[in-house]
Amino acid sequence: MNSTELLPEGIVAAADIRIGTGRSRRFVGAEHGAAVSYFYVENQPGEGPGLHWHPYPETWVVLEGTARITVGEDTFVARAGDTATGPAFTPHCFTNVGDGVLKIIGIHASATIIQTFLDED
Template sequence: MNSTTPGSGIVAGADIRIGTGRSRRFVGAEHGAEVSYFFVENQPGEGPGRHWHPYAETWVVIEGLARITVGEETFVAGAGDTATGPAFVPHCFTNAGDGVLRIIGIHASATIIQTFLDED
């Protein structure tokens, strides 16, 4: 972060990139923020396995189509849509479209805590 005010500034996308892909992981506690997020870019059929968090998660679809499962309910969200999932309820999402899915998963926590239920 490049700022003279504690807890403010810019976090470069390259600094929070996950591996060599385009997705990013922002952990709020590392930057003086009370929320965390994943900015995900998935190809068709890609997505994380079922998992849960001890806090709510909110997804914002930036581009593409996401098939989101929360508990026993599955729905499709498109660009501009927002979906939510409560704490402790298993959930997952998959790119359900033909192009790239860009989605932000906002974690209501300064740290990211997730427990996966399926093997990848």
């Protein structure tokens, strides 16, 4: 039995969308009848995804910590409570530049997650 069987319909348990053994999670909306998807990420200082893009906009909400976010040619610092966005097809990335854990949600304006990393062949 997985943990979703114990929850009311429409609730997705964190354990069921966890990425690997960490605390980060990947929610694919199409698998749950939703029109949006997201990553919930917990990164240690210095960690973050490499430069990548999506064929739809992405919105980040910083829940805890400090992130350096690059969108195209622009780089800025976002702190807990801040929200930032990046347009479709624009390379972007973020890095935890704080002293503690960065907790950030990356909301994908798509029922599926489509992501192309620039360092891939």
